[in-house]
Amino acid sequence: MFHVVRSPAPLFRLLSPRGGVLVEAVRGRKSRNDPKAKSKADRVKLPPRIDPEEMVVLKERYEQYDLVVRALRAEFKQEIVRRRYENEVGSRAEERAKREAEEHRALMEWNDRENLRLRQLRVIRIQKQVEEEAKKRAEVVSLREEKRQSVLREKEKEILQLQEEVKTFITTENLEQRIEEALDNPKNYNFAIDKEGRIVKRTALP
């Protein structure tokens, strides 16, 4: 009936004491409803024999022991309960609440001061940025204006120059005169240049 079991489940091996093997009640060949064996038919199972005096002494000792242990247990339990109670409601609770409120206030104050400081810095920074931007824009505008002015001046100069040159243009009146002039002064654009860079403009016409 009590077999030494090499159990297939390894979990049992882990829970068992070191070096020990697990002994458990395992039904061997017979199941629950099988009839008893003939050799075991008259077997009477008796509980283990006890000594009455020993029993009395043991019982007393066990009662005392039990009492003490139970008292201790109750004592400890009560202490824990009381501590918890006082933490939440009771003398310590108020102190804690006060402390926490204080901390909270201090932190909020610190936070506000930080915010103020940062805000000031930010305001200064933004102001500077705005000024920079305005200055840059003004610069750009002024540059553009200058460019435009210079272009205008160039154009005016050109126009004036052209107006001067218009006086030399050929019209129907001075056409004949100009033709005579041109025929009288033949121009020569030919020239010679050598490696030294000397220019010679006097060339013979074929």
Next chain:
Amino acid sequence: MPRYELTLIVKAMQRPETAATLKRTVEALMERGAVVRALESLGERALPYKISKHNVRHTRGGYFLVDFYSSPKMLPAFLDHLKRDVDVVRSTVLRNEEKETGSARCCVREPPSAK
């Protein structure tokens, strides 16, 4: 208006006839709405090679330059007209840019030293 330069080679003629040809040409230009700036002569010279035009073989010719401003649209018609002129041997119209300074950079910046 863009500025053009007309290089004209006219037949080698006496002075009054040359003058008449030039006058004809310039008036043709002005008729077509051009503004003639200047007229230069490069003299009467030998042509670099013999040119046949209007059934005549030319050896010498008078070279003339005409600066003018005009619309580009009238140029083909004008060149056509010049082709038909008997006294004109060769004519070429080139674009003349207004800007002289700036972009044109010569490679020979300064005269090279003793070489």
